Amino acid sequence: MSVIAMRGLRKDFTVRVGRGRLRREKRTVTAVDGIDLGIERGEMVGYIGPNGAGKSTTLKMLTGVLTPSAGEVSVCGLSPVPQRTRLALTIGVVFGQRSQLWWDLPLRDSFALLRHVYRVPAGAHAARLRRCRALLELDEFLDTPVRQLSLGQRMRGELTAALLHGPSVLFLDEPTIGLDVVSKQAVRSFLAELGGSGDVTMVLTTHDLADIERLCRRLVVIDHGRVVHDGTIEALHARYGSRRRLVVDLDAPLAPDFAVPGAELVALDAGGHRASFDLLSSVAGAVVAELTSLAAVRDLALVEPDIEDVVARLYRS
Numbered sequence: 522m523s524v525i526a527m528r529g530l531r532k533d534f535t536v537r538v539g540r541g542r543l544r545r546e547k548r549t550v551t552a553v554d555g556i557d558l559g560i561e562r563g564e565m566v567g568y569i570g571p572n573g574a575g576k577s578t579t580l581k582m583l584t585g586v587l588t589p590s591a592g593e594v595s596v597c598g599l600s601p602v603p604q605r606t607r608l609a610l611t612i613g614v615v616f617g618q619r620s621q622l623w624w625d626l627p628l629r630d631s632f633a634l635l636r637h638v639y640r641v642p643a644g645a646h647a648a649r650l651r652r653c654r655a656l657l658e659l660d661e662f663l664d665t666p667v668r669q670l671s672l673g674q675r676m677r678g679e680l681t682a683a684l685l686h687g688p689s690v691l692f693l694d695e696p697t698i699g700l701d702v703v704s705k706q707a708v709r710s711f712l713a714e715l716g717g718s719g720d721v722t723m724v725l726t727t728h729d730l731a732d733i734e735r736l737c738r739r740l741v742v743i744d745h746g747r748v749v750h751d752g753t754i755e756a757l758h759a760r761y762g763s764r765r766r767l768v769v770d771l772d773a774p775l776a777p778d779f780a781v782p783g784a785e786l787v788a789l790d791a792g793g794h795r796a797s798f799d800l801l802s803s804v805a806g807a808v809v810a811e812l813t814s815l816a817a818v819r820d821l822a823l824v825e826p827d828i829e830d831v832v833a834r835l836y837r838s
C-alpha cells in the first residue's frame with residue numbers, strides 16, 4: 522500500500538465576492554480538483570505548480586489541517602483529519618512561512634519541550650538531536666531565543682524540530698524560501714542525506730526548482746488543482762523536446778551552412794569561432810568529430826536543458 526494515497530481528492534472553498542456597492546455573492550473556488558496520486562515509501566517527490574495551483578491546500582489535507590470536500594486521502598494508513606493526533610506522531614511538517622518553535626525560548630528548550638510533547642524516549646531524542654546538530658551545524662545558536670535567529674538559522678531549527686520524533690513522512694512547504702545560497706545548500710544537503718536512507722518519504726513544494734533538481738527523482742506538477750505531469754524531470758524534458766546544447770570554440774571560423782546530421786547549428790558567435798548546436802538525435806562526440814575535420818577544437822561545453830525553461834513551458838501550456 523502506498524504511504525500516501527489520494528483518490529479523487531478535492532477541495533472547494535466558498536468565498537463571498539462583492540457585486541456592486543451592497544450585494545455580496547457566494548462563489549465556489551475549486552483549489553484541488555480530483556487528484557489521484559500514490560507515493561511509495563522512501564520516495565522524494567517534488568510537488569510544484571504556479572501560484573494558486575493548489576499545492577498548499579493539498580498539503581493541508583494531507584496533514585489533517587483541512588477536510589477534503591470529496592475523495593479519499595490516507596497517510597501512513599491513517600485518515601488525516603479524524604486521526605490527526607496519531608498522524609502527528611508519524612509525520613513531520615516544515616512550513617517555510619510558519620514556525621513550530623517557541624518564539625521566546627532558546628532553540629535547545631524548544632527541542633526539549635518537543636520531546637515531551639511527542640513522548641520521545643530520551644535516548645532516541647538525544648541521538649536524533651546529535652545528528653541534526655552535526656549535519657545542520659546548530660551548536661553556535663542552540664542557546665539563542667528563536668525570535669533572535671536569522672531566517673536560515675531558524676529554518677535549520679525547524680527541520681530539526683520536525684524530525685526529533687522520528688517521523689516516516691516529511692512534508693516540506695517552501696523550505697528554502699528567503700534563504701541565502703549557503704543556507705539553501707545546507708538545507709538541501711541535509712534533506713538529500715535524510716532521503717538517501719530510503720526510510721523517510723518526502724513531499725516538497727517549492728518555487729525554487731534547484732531544490733527539485735537536487736532532491737527529487739519524481740516531479741508532480743499541478744495546475745488549477747489537477748495533476749498535469751507526474752514523472753521524472755527527464756520525462757518532462759522529453760515531453761517538451763528539450764535539447765542539450767553543445768558550444769564549441771574553434772581556431773578557425775565555421776561556415777554558416779555547416780551541417781551535421783542529428784544536430785542543429787543555432788548560433789555562430791565570435792566571428793564564427795564559437796558554434797552552438799542543439800543536439801537532436803546526435804551525440805556531442807559525433808558533432809565534434811565532424812568539426813575537427815575542418816578546424817581544431819579549442820574548448821567545448823555541454824549545457825544540459827534548463828529545468829526552469831521546461832517548467833515555464835508547461836505552466837504556459
Ligand SMILES: Nc1ncnc2c1ncn2[C@@H]1O[C@H](COP(=O)(O)OP(=O)(O)OP(=O)(O)O)[C@@H](O)[C@H]1O
Nearest residue numbers: 534536550552570571572573574575576577578579
Ligand atoms: N482558505 C481559503 N479560502 C478561500 N480560497 C482559498 C483558501 N485557501 C486557498 N484558497 C484558494 O485556493 C487556490 C489554491 O490555493 P493554494 O494556496 O493551495 O495554492 P498554492 O499552489 O499553494 O499557491 P502558492 O504557490 O501561491 O502558495 C487559490 O485560488 C486560493 O486563492
